[in-house]
Structure formats: C-alpha cells, structure tokens
Amino acid sequence: MTDLRRATRVAYRDRIAEVLARDPRTVCVDTDTGLFQGVDFGAAAHRYVNVGIAEHNAMGLAAGLAAGGFTPFVHTFATFAAMRAAEAVKIDIAYNALPVRIAATHSGLSAGHFGPTHHALEDLAVMRCLPNMTVVVPADAAGTEALLEQTLGLPGPLYLRLGRKPTPPLPAGAAPPRLGFAQVLRTGPDVLLVACGPHPVHAALGAAELLAADGIRAGVLNMHTVKPLDVPALLAHSAGRALVVTVEEHWRAGGLGGAVAEALAESGPVRVLRLGVDDTFASVVGDHDALARHYGIDPASVAGRIRSALSVGPPVIEEELHHGHRLSRM
Amino acid sequence: MSVPLTELSAGAAFAGHAARIREHIVAMCSGPEGGHLGGSMSLVEILTALYFGVLRVDPAAPADPDRDVFLLSKGHGAIALYATLAERGFLDPAELAGFGTWGSRLMAHPVRAVPGVELPTGSLGHGLALGAGFALAARLDGRPGRAYVVMGDGELQEGSVWESAMGAAAQRLDNLVAVVDRNGLQISGRTEDVCALEPLAQRWRTFGWSVREAPGHDLDALVGALGSTPWEPGRPSLLLADTTKGAGLPFVAGAVHSHFATLSVRQLARARAALAAGTGGGGRD
Known part of the structure; x- marks a missing residue:
C-alpha cells in the first residue's frame, strides 16, 4: 500500500523553488535550517540567501528586502520565529505591514524528542496578537500547496506554520482550503x-x-x-x-x-x-x-x-x- | 559615487545647518514632554554631513528607487533627525514645535509617517539588519542606492548588532555604511564602565568590516571619511565618530545626565545663549 503521508514542510519546500523561479521579486532567506539542501534554484540561485544561525538578523534583513521592493520568504523553526526573533517580527515586519512570509517548520510538538527547546507551543499566541499578521496552519501537504499559492499576493506579512515529519492527507472529498475561510x-x-x-x-x-x-x-x-x-x-x-x-x-x-x-x-x-x-x-x-x-x-x-x-x-x-x-x- | 562638489569646505558650507539643527533640538527639549537631548546633540554633525554632503536623497522624490536609504538605528535621537529633515527640506520647520504633542506625527522615536523616515526605529539593535536588507535589495536589482545606518555606541551592547555585523560582512554588502555615534556614555554611565566596547575599531575589523575613525563634530572630516563607497570592495563600511554627548551645551556636554531633558524656560534661554556663543563644543570645526 502506498504511503500517502507527506510533511507539510516538504510540500512547501517543493513548491517554493517554483515560486522563486516564477517571480523575480521573491527571495528565499534561510537560517541554516537544512530545508533546502539539494534544492536546485536554477536561475534564481542568487535569490537564495543563507544568513546562518541568526534569526533576528534574518527577520530584519527580510524587512529591509521587503521595504526595498522584494517579497522574502524567511525560514526557521517555529519557536525561533515566535520567540527568539519575536521583536524583529513585531517591529520590523508587522508594524510596517511588510510582505514578509515567515515559513516556520517544527511547529507544535513536531520536533518530537528534540524537547521543549524545539517545541513551539506559543507561536500562534505570539503571531496572532500582532496587528497586520496573517496566520495560516495547513493540515496536510495538499492544503499547504493550496494555501501557499493563495497567500502569494498578500500585501502584508504571513506566518505559515509547518511541521517536520510526514503526516497523512485529509480524507478525500473535502473542497480545497480557501484562505480566510474555515x-x-x-x-x-x-x-x-x-x-x-x-x-x-x-x-x-x-x-x-x-x-x-x-x-x-x-x-x-x-x-x-x-x-x-x-x-x-x-x-x-x-x-x-x-x-x-x-x-x-x-x-x-x-x-x-x-x-x-x-x-x-x-x-x-x-x-x-x-x-x-x-x-x-x-x-x-x-x-x-x-x-x-x-x-x-x-x-x-x-x-x-x-x-x-x-x-x-x-x-x-x-x-x-x-x-x-x-x-x-x- | 561622487559627493556633490562645493566651492567651500564642508565645514564652511554646512556649519549653518548644524547650528540651526542644534537650535531646533534644544527647542524640542523645552516642550512639555522633554526630549533625548544628549544623544541628539552628539549626532548633529554626523547627520549634517550625511544629509548635506553624502546621501543621495531628494525631498521632492522621497521614493526614488535609486535613492540612498538612511536609518537612525539609535531611534531615540529622533529629534536630531527631525531637525535635520526640516533643515534639508523634508519637513516644514514649523512642524517641529508640535513634537511629542497630541496630533503631531513627531514622536520620540521615528515613524514612517514622517517624510524622509524609511522605517521606524527605537528598540536598539534593529537598524543594521534593516540596512543590510535595503543594501541587498539594491544589489539584487542592480540599483546604485546605498544604505546608511547610524547606531549609538551603547546600542552595540545589543547582541543583534553583531549578528547583523557578521551577516552583512558574509554577504559582502559593500553598499552598506554604518556610523557609530561614539559619545562614550549611556544612561547609567560610561560605556566602558557599564559593558566595555573597546577595542571597538578592532572588533569591527575582525567582523569583516572596513573601519575608519573621525572626529565626530568635524564636518570636513566626516564628509571626507564617508565620501564614497565602497571603502573596500566586498566589505561593509563602519565609521567610528568620536563625539561628545550633549555637544554644544557647556552645562551638559559630556555629562551622563544629558541623556534626557525637559528644559525650563530659563534653561532654554541659557542653552540658546550657549549655542550662540559657541562655547559648548560641537560644531567647533
């Protein structure tokens, strides 16, 4: 039997290279997550920027990029986005209503045995209280792809909450998720x-x-x-x-x-x-x-x-x- | 990128601007809410040199994609920035009188509602990352714009500054220029007593930056040091500007208590007299 399980972060990753190739105003800002190892960005390779293990700098840099006319996708673990870099998210991104996309992996308990340093059980509370922020939590890989596509044109910032390991698809038959609608x-x-x-x-x-x-x-x-x-x-x-x-x-x-x-x-x-x-x-x-x-x-x-x-x-x-x-x- | 040529030296050409910026600052500190006096006075020549001798900005075209971007990372120096923006034509100087009062757009930390303010600042340790983002955007677009970020020296105690310092060097952002207002003081004392920064030039060099030092109230020296970019291809640039907190006012110059002040009518008169007499340091060159 085919294993239909797929990680939301993998679904996201597989789609983001295509987004970068399609839209020359997009930039991929990575914080040494390893998510993009082996990904070929092709002609968009100069728009992949790995700033290293530096989440505050990543958020601030992304805000500057967005203010300079680009749409950056920032990648880190959910707890580092919501806690370590929270002030940069609040002041540099949310306050300015800039179109920064924060793709946060390892959310909830998905970091498993990595423990509480890597669990993110506070991120929705942090992100949803910030004015201008849109907060999206896909429930499966297909939903991730659908919602990512629908958020591309958002004028303001986005927090996209992703997991780590493969999870099952939602049962067939439901209409695809529509951003902003249950x-x-x-x-x-x-x-x-x-x-x-x-x-x-x-x-x-x-x-x-x-x-x-x-x-x-x-x-x-x-x-x-x-x-x-x-x-x-x-x-x-x-x-x-x-x-x-x-x-x-x-x-x-x-x-x-x-x-x-x-x-x-x-x-x-x-x-x-x-x-x-x-x-x-x-x-x-x-x-x-x-x-x-x-x-x-x-x-x-x-x-x-x-x-x-x-x-x-x-x-x-x-x-x-x-x-x-x-x-x-x- | 060349600096606008003038017949006069920068000091001679821009000294009048610096003097008027100081007058605006003390006036704003005499309002009901007071203001960050000391760290604004230490910034005056840095901002004058940037806005009149270095930055390619135009009040008539504030969104020109090819402009240079300025960020006051030490956002508590906002009144110095507002005064400079007024002097440079971004703001009506009459608006400065409303600083900090209901209905004004001039708050104690800069906001984007103010013409010429690119992004809000105030929480320390944010500006360098923002500047790096602007610099990277310009490079990705092949635009000539540069990003200039002014930080306080106490601000350098924020760890995020060094995250961004490393990051900007790693990205080889040689269109990014940072200036440190090295007045040596922070709220509770000397920076070297609170949390020592020295050897500061060496620290920045080892982080991969091209470093220069200049007397921070000498317009000729500042314009000369900042003049053109890159200072070294492939490296971001950092100017350590040796300044005096409260410069221009003999009764607060170099004093820890100059950080924030609400000047009384009598103190304002005294400050204006000192500025007129030029006895308080700052703008002396």
Whole structure:
C-alpha cells in the first residue's frame, strides 16, 4: 500500500523553488535550517540567501528586502520565529505591514524528542496578537500547496506554520482550503470541533467518528486560517450546539482555542472546551505521534473529553489535574 | 559615487545647518514632554554631513528607487533627525514645535509617517539588519542606492548588532555604511564602565568590516571619511565618530545626565545663549 503521508514542510519546500523561479521579486532567506539542501534554484540561485544561525538578523534583513521592493520568504523553526526573533517580527515586519512570509517548520510538538527547546507551543499566541499578521496552519501537504499559492499576493506579512515529519492527507472529498475561510470537513448538530494542523484535525475527525457511535453528531471545521478568524463560519456552525471544542498542537492559552473563545464570548452563550497542551513543558520523551497522544491530541482522548464535558460539567479542574502539574486551583 | 562638489569646505558650507539643527533640538527639549537631548546633540554633525554632503536623497522624490536609504538605528535621537529633515527640506520647520504633542506625527522615536523616515526605529539593535536588507535589495536589482545606518555606541551592547555585523560582512554588502555615534556614555554611565566596547575599531575589523575613525563634530572630516563607497570592495563600511554627548551645551556636554531633558524656560534661554556663543563644543570645526 502506498504511503500517502507527506510533511507539510516538504510540500512547501517543493513548491517554493517554483515560486522563486516564477517571480523575480521573491527571495528565499534561510537560517541554516537544512530545508533546502539539494534544492536546485536554477536561475534564481542568487535569490537564495543563507544568513546562518541568526534569526533576528534574518527577520530584519527580510524587512529591509521587503521595504526595498522584494517579497522574502524567511525560514526557521517555529519557536525561533515566535520567540527568539519575536521583536524583529513585531517591529520590523508587522508594524510596517511588510510582505514578509515567515515559513516556520517544527511547529507544535513536531520536533518530537528534540524537547521543549524545539517545541513551539506559543507561536500562534505570539503571531496572532500582532496587528497586520496573517496566520495560516495547513493540515496536510495538499492544503499547504493550496494555501501557499493563495497567500502569494498578500500585501502584508504571513506566518505559515509547518511541521517536520510526514503526516497523512485529509480524507478525500473535502473542497480545497480557501484562505480566510474555515474548511468544513463534517457537519453535525450536537457538537462543533474546530481544529488546525495535521494531528489536531485528524484527532477531531476521528473523535467525531467515535462520538457518532454514541449518537453524538459532531461537525468539524479545519480552521487553517487562525488570523483573520472566520467568525461567520464559526458562528454559523456553533449555533445551537451544546459544546464547541477546539483542538490544537499549542498550549491551551492564546492559540486557536483562545481565538475561538474570544470570538464566541462576544457573540453568544456557548460552552467552549479548549484542548491542547496543558500549562506545562512537554518534557516527556517520544516522537511526534507519541507526544500528541500523551497530551490528548488523538481521536480517543478528544472523544473522551467531549463525552465527559457533556455529562459532568466544567472540565477545567479535572483537566489540569490530569497530568499532575496542578495541585490547587488558581 | 561622487559627493556633490562645493566651492567651500564642508565645514564652511554646512556649519549653518548644524547650528540651526542644534537650535531646533534644544527647542524640542523645552516642550512639555522633554526630549533625548544628549544623544541628539552628539549626532548633529554626523547627520549634517550625511544629509548635506553624502546621501543621495531628494525631498521632492522621497521614493526614488535609486535613492540612498538612511536609518537612525539609535531611534531615540529622533529629534536630531527631525531637525535635520526640516533643515534639508523634508519637513516644514514649523512642524517641529508640535513634537511629542497630541496630533503631531513627531514622536520620540521615528515613524514612517514622517517624510524622509524609511522605517521606524527605537528598540536598539534593529537598524543594521534593516540596512543590510535595503543594501541587498539594491544589489539584487542592480540599483546604485546605498544604505546608511547610524547606531549609538551603547546600542552595540545589543547582541543583534553583531549578528547583523557578521551577516552583512558574509554577504559582502559593500553598499552598506554604518556610523557609530561614539559619545562614550549611556544612561547609567560610561560605556566602558557599564559593558566595555573597546577595542571597538578592532572588533569591527575582525567582523569583516572596513573601519575608519573621525572626529565626530568635524564636518570636513566626516564628509571626507564617508565620501564614497565602497571603502573596500566586498566589505561593509563602519565609521567610528568620536563625539561628545550633549555637544554644544557647556552645562551638559559630556555629562551622563544629558541623556534626557525637559528644559525650563530659563534653561532654554541659557542653552540658546550657549549655542550662540559657541562655547559648548560641537560644531567647533
């Protein structure tokens, strides 16, 4: 059987050489990521610039390039983009609304056993709070290609959140993702699941399937564009539901769950359950799949949390005790 | 790239501009919010030399793709930049009176709303990377434009400066010129006491830059040193300008407390008298 799994960062990489060849105003700024080893940029080779392990300089240089008329694509790991180089992203790129594309690999827990120094569980919170920034999280390789293409003409900056190792494609049949619009993967009148990224979207789809066996009919939105958030779709698909559940590979604070909760808090009374990594550093050792499972980003865990939330009330305390990292209520 | 020729020496030709820039600076520091006095006064001849003797910029065509780009990486010297832009024709000098007040576009760190300001600065250690980006863009396009970045000496304690210093040398950006306003002081004391920078010229040389040094209040020396690029093919250029914080005002020149000031009416009168008498150093050449 053919392995259809493909890494979003590889899908991105395979497409970006073509983008550079097609558009002479584009520049590839690399920070010694190794992502482009073996890539032949051909006649565009002079527009591939490896600045070395220097993320602040990469962001500032990209801002200068953009102010000088180019569209730079900057490449680094998600946590280095969002934390180490955050001030350059904020001041030099976002403040000036410059068309810099930040392609951030190794996002979420995808760095696996590299550990918390390399995990990025804060990047969506950082990036989505910056004015002018568009934040996109593809859920599979095909979605990466489609969304990359749609972001090429954006006048302002883009944060594109990518993974590391191969992940499975979304089930066939869904319409291709459209930038700025939630991708409806499943409809259901009881519960709404909102997810972004490969593991969370698959966990949401799997959970919806498990819940169906219990007679709980759940819809699933792939919220690949975290900013600007598709609030109309969120409102339409959450109306009348007993519960809205967000699933993401991010700390539970500030990411997709935060964005969804903020939007729904302003518009109507619906409970929101935010699933993701608890308020802890992911210090256990394991590969991406094992870490995602450990933190409850898998179909069985998500379904279990939803069943629990629907039957026993507010889940927050139980959830925080779950991993033994909280001994008392805040 | 040649410097505009004048019949006079730079010092003689531009001294009047420098004097008026100083007058504007002290006036802005007498507003209700005060201003970064010391580090603005130390910049005056550097900015005068750049805007009148070096930079290929035109207030009538601020977006000319072939222009030189200037970035004040030590963004807290904004009032010196605003005064220079006014003197150079980018701004109506009358606008300076509104500095820091409601409705003005002149804040204490430069923003792009101000004609002649390319990118905002203020958080230290950003300008060199931005300048490198502009320089690289010009090179990719085959444009003649150069990027000039002025940094404070205290600013060099930011690690990002050295990231960009290495990066610009590695990219062989010989259309990038940096100037360090080496006034020797930062908020809490002498740079050499707080976090020593010396041997500064040697440090930049070992980072791959072409380095020159000049007395930072001598317009002839500054224009001469900055004059044309590249200084050395394949290397970015760095000028260490030996300056005095608060230059021009005898009661603050060389003093740590000159960093930020809100001048009273009496102090403003005293400052103007000192500038008129030329007793405070700065612009002396």
